[in-house]
Amino acid sequence: MVGGLRDVTETRLKEAKRLQAQRLEAIGQLTGGVAHDFNNLLTVLIGTAETLADEVSDPRLSAVAQLNHKASRQGAALTRQLLTFAGRQPLEPAALNVNGPILAMEGLLSSALGETIVLNLQLDPAAGHMRADAAQLEACIVNLCINARDAMPDGGSVTISTEQSASDAVVRISDKGVGMDAETRAKAFEPFFTTKPFGKGSGLGLSMVYGFVRQSGGRIEIESEPGKGTIVSLYFPRLAQTEIPAETSSNGKLDRGSERILIVEDDPMVREFAEGTLLSLGYCVTCAADATEALRKLETEGSFDLVFSDVVMPGAIDGHALAGEVMKQYPLLPVILTTGYADVERISADSKFRPLVKPYSRRQLAEALREAIDSRDH
Ligand code: ADP
Ligand code: MG
Numbered sequence: 387m388v389g390g391l392r393d394v395t396e397t398r399l400k401e402a403k404r405l406q407a408q409r410l411e412a413i414g415q416l417t418g419g420v421a422h423d424f425n426n427l428l429t430v431l432i433g434t435a436e437t438l439a440d441e442v443s444d445p446r447l448s449a450v451a452q453l454n455h456k457a458s459r460q461g462a463a464l465t466r467q468l469l470t471f472a473g474r475q476p477l478e479p480a481a482l483n484v485n486g487p488i489l490a491m492e493g494l495l496s497s498a499l500g501e502t503i504v505l506n507l508q509l510d511p512a513a514g515h516m517r518a519d520a521a522q523l524e525a526c527i528v529n530l531c532i533n534a535r536d537a538m539p540d541g542g543s544v545t546i547s548t549e550q551s552a553s554d555a556v557v558r559i560s561d562k563g564v565g566m567d568a569e570t571r572a573k574a575f576e577p578f579f580t581t582k583p584f585g586k587g588s589g590l591g592l593s594m595v596y597g598f599v600r601q602s603g604g605r606i607e608i609e610s611e612p613g614k615g616t617i618v619s620l621y622f623p624r625l626a627q628t629e630i631p632a633e634t635s636s637n638g639k640l641d642r643g644s645e646r647i648l649i650v651e652d653d654p655m656v657r658e659f660a661e662g663t664l665l666s667l668g669y670c671v672t673c674a675a676d677a678t679e680a681l682r683k684l685e686t687e688g689s690f691d692l693v694f695s696d697v698v699m700p701g702a703i704d705g706h707a708l709a710g711e712v713m714k715q716y717p718l719l720p721v722i723l724t725t726g727y728a729d730v731e732r733i734s735a736d737s738k739f740r741p742l743v744k745p746y747s748r749r750q751l752a753e754a755l756r757e758a759i760d761s762r763d764h
Pocket of ligand 2: 529533592
């Protein structure tokens with residue numbers, strides 16, 4: 387009897403899910419079609435308004451053209467969200483470590499969440515790689531964090547965690563806020579569905595996340611109860627280890643250079659890998675096994691172009707402190723920090739360059755170096 391009852395509930399749940407998916411599919415078709423045509427129109431509007439604003443000499447008319455330009459760009463942003471929901475946003479997928487975009491945005495997220503809400507990162511360095519558009523993924527995470535914030539008007543904490551699960555790389559955003567009832571849960575992904583007061587919510591946040599995740603070959607799940615909080619989980623198919631370098635090396639050559647790099651790393655094997663990689667890219671490499679040795683070499687061995695340092699190292703000075711010291715003594719010398727796990731949360735604050743998450747690939751190392759060295763030149 388009990389078994390029979392449960393069975394019915396499960397069938398009903400499945401049926402409800404199927405209907406929801408069908409409904410979203412239909413709305414997506416419609417939305418995508420409209421958004422697509424609007425996008426074309428807006429492209430023309432933006433272009434012509436730009437030309438007018440530049441060419442018209444009467445300042446009053448030029449101001450009108452600028453207003454026109456601004457409004458059409460806002461329209462285009464709205465259209466992009468609709469296209470994303472419909473799974474028709476042009477994406478630039480690339481192999482990326484699922485932790486990368488989260489780390490890159492940590493500072494931005496903390497400030498978006500405000501002072502009453504604490505951002506908590508629990509990133510598994512082994513969560514894995516996936517193929518997705520990094521900028522869109524960042525936009526999704528921002529949307530989900532804003533929703534979590536809105537669900538906790540009296541403050542609280544938002545946790546972003548990553549993990550490896552079966553064949554997926556998973557990102558979860560959770561809060562202990564007001565939660566959703568069944569009806570809200572069922573409609574949450576629909577564009578323009580919002581429970582927020584007029585002018586507060588657009589109802590496009592979750593729908594764009596939904597569309598993006600599906601277009602990227604993944605899926606999204608919401609667990610939420612009124613009063614208990616919400617967990618939104620994004621599942622992306624994980625790339626096999628062999629797919630990562632193959633995927634990335636297919637789109638061009640590695641960035642090379644001939645500058646002098648100081649590697650600071652206590653693990654001999656990692657040091658050797660970094661040294662070998664940088665030598666093969668043409669760089670001139672010096673190694674140090676800890677921060678004290680690094681500071682000595684900076685003082686005695688002439689000028690360097692970049693310091694690439696591990697965070698967790700034995701000895702009195704760790705990577706954070708080393709970065710601070712370098713910034714003080716050699717303000718123009720860029721420092722890139724790298725770490726596996728526990729310290730990732732602090733890195734963004736200490737270095738103005740994007741930290742490298744271990745394990746990093748040859749390509750990621752090469753790109754990070756070039757980016758940091760080139761930004762110094764400007
Ligand atoms: P908006 O935030 O503009 O309302 P979204 O598409 O982002 O639009 O979300 C739709 C609705 O889903 C919200 O209005 C809210 O009712 C519900 N919702 C989304 N995220 C959460 C959350 N973390 N906690 C509680 N409710 C949420
Ligand atoms: Mg929202």
